[in-house]
Amino acid sequence: MQLIFEKSRVGRRGFQLPETDVPEAFALPDKYCRKIKACLPEVSELDVVRHFSNLSSRNFSVDTNFYPLGSCTMKYNPKFTEKIAVMPGFADLHPLLPQLLGGGMLAQGALEVLYHMERLLSEITGMAEFTVQPLAGAHGELTGVMLIAAYHKNNSSLKKHIIIPDSSHGTNPASAAIAGYDVVVVPTDKDGFLDMQAYKKALNQETAAVMLTCPDTLGLFNSKIKEIADLAHSVGALMYYDGANLNAILGKCRPGDIGFDVIHLNLHKTFATPHGGGGPGAGPVGVCEKLVDFLPVSRVIRRIDGTFALDYRRHKSIGYIAPFYGNFAVILKAYSYILMLGKSGLIEASENAVLSANYCLARLKDYYKPAYDKICMHECVLSASRQLEQGVRALDIAKYLIDKGFHPPTIYFPLIVKEAIMIEPTETESKETLDVFIDVMIEAALLAKTNPSALHLAPLTMPIGRLDETKAAREPNLRWQP
């Protein structure tokens, strides 16, 4: 398909600005003005509408395809939340209004949403307080590690490293490192859990925190989690909870009760806000009591008269981590979702997510080697190691699924599982959808034995075939040239 730039015709216009109603001003001195004009498309509104409408049809999406992308919780995104996010009372609200003298009264509705959302998330996770400011999950991680650093600094304790399992998301070590900590990696044992011996060896007085995903990235709940937390606390380290997998445990257990001190959530995962093709997300961070003072400014508070206000007088705060109060429109959608589901709806979401994942595992484990053959939580990890013996890789199976109309599961993650295929069906998919998907997965496993080249050639039904990624990296072409 042509680029929007390639559709450009000199003199064509797509939008009309109002005629100016003010007298012509003195021109800005030449030295401040650009000489080389930006070469932007010249197209009509219909050109634009058709271009992007045709582009969107070249995507798989949750609304069009089953999207069992492990670790990403691609559940259905309810439509009513979209309607709420664009209400003019929210969408047109300037974020600086409540920072003007007396301006707090101009944003009472928005502040109320933020205040209640923070309380709801605290109750769901068992934490003392929440900030909804972080703009994505990884941004929440960074915020969380900054809180940990501020806490240790305040206690004048010298902490140097953060312990992270080898099965973790890449963002965990990256967040720890850019916040100034060394990363100590602990291996996974034969049962898929943190290797306790190696963990005890790594843990010492210099450990600032232990960053864990629970259930872990293998989709398993570690029943020794309390022991891990107690050991960390015994050397003055804090427990960090990566909330990527919270969709498994709503109402079943709470990170705060386990002993986690800092937690981030991904609203675009558990709380059904759309993933937007790669953001915007939202990564609220919750903390236990002893970390509350360090939360970023501003804090939304409720005054005695019931009105809401912004509080900036927090001298121990880590400061500003976002320009304002978070990705407000995303928070609004998640807030509406929680209000609609309510207590029983949230619990049912987790129960059905776990049911669906186990159903996929049970039906597929005779065809693909399970990474760990036991009851899983909201996602299951398989390995295409048997298929590899026939020369078929996880990648080939993924591409075959595309031809059959399914977005592939996450592949090659966690890194510790050979030829990993990580399936997260979520609670919103029907049994029929799961069955068709499973049948196609089984079909692929059989093809691997009988006709592997059929898998190597896939996909055949897409606008393009497999792309030359080496060429893309070796000869970077990252923009259109006029």
Add this chain to the structure above:
Amino acid sequence: MNYISHTELEKKEMLKVIGVKGIDDLFKDIPDDLRPKSFNIPDGKSEFEVIEHLKLLARKNATHLTNFVGAGFYDHYIPAAVDALASDPKFYTAYTPYQAECSQGWLQAVYEYQTVICELTGLGVSNASLYDGGTALYEAAMMAVRFTGRKKIIVDSGVNLIYRTMLYAYTSNLSIEFVETPVVHGQSCREDIYKNLDDKTAAVIVQNPNFFGAVDDFSDIVERVHSKGALAIASVYPVSLGMLKSPGEMGFDIATGEGQSLGIPLSFGGPYLGFIAVKKEYIRQMPGRIVGATVDKDGRRGFVLTLQAREQHIRRERATSNICSNEALCALRALIYISLLGKVGLEELARLNYEKAEFAKSVLDKVPGVKVKRSSPTFNEFTLQLSKNADEAVHRMIGKGFACGFPLGRFYKGMDNYLLVAVTEKRTKEEIVNFANSLEAALCS
């Protein structure tokens, strides 16, 4: 409502296949003593009830005020086609395009967005977007630290205080030395920058237009920065780039900014759009996703995520950044917005903003008790010196139906009587005149 379609019968069938008796068996790995101490969440509601509740809350927010507040976040008109196209679920319910063959729509859109950002900034390479203007500036600063191996950064105090504060917060454990240089008569103080610039300096960061609205030609500063082997970083306002000299033309190495003005609603602070563009030689230090063009085995053009060896999912603790997902949907909005306005439209938009602001200056200059700061040319935002405390004036103006500007005393010591006023293309001549009249009354009373 919980959006689950499994019937009771189906659940039983599924449990049977799994080989367990009930749902509770699936949660056996969670020890009893770790069960929730409480889970006091209100009962669910219907769609209608939730919408009514949120409507009530939306009504408690004031959107009736005529807006002259900017301070980095601007009230521009958003064409209907932007909303319509960005509401396409085939865009917004997809995720990061890991599987290129079934994500060509997104990948091509990001490639087009990268081209737009390169064209606007006059620089060679853009990534797929970052969270916001503040985090983009922080990523740029860290790029400079990594590239130069130096740890001192000079920051002009004309850079938005929100961004400076974010920069300091993120780097508080990294022993990076920041030196703030003053703004004198609205412009960056060359003397102070040069005095502090040395061979330990990783970067100099400026903003155009600066927080007071003043525009500048930083070519001279950039040259001096380069002579010391440091990087020059500019935070810019994209709408102004329809008119103002681009960072590339001034020789900057990195340009970042807040893309909210490109078709993204104010939405009480987010989601917004951070953009970053760099000279080609810094490409391996770039944070976040990047899309590249390549071909399939039949030679057909296609797009993929590329240069991923920089990223956290591969490089882990040695990644250039921890960023994973970015602000793709906001980047799409910016791309659609720019496509609609086009080459000529963006120029006209910039000019309209400039002219409206110049008109507002001329009207406000005549108001007793108001002095327009004219030491530097401005784009669509400028500083007023009032005869009274600006906080008070703003408070009174709210009562008259105006969000009349941002009081600079909030961010700058000794500027309690200064007000920052933004005038976008949305403000009519009539609104500007009424604004001046109301301000006169507010200052008199």
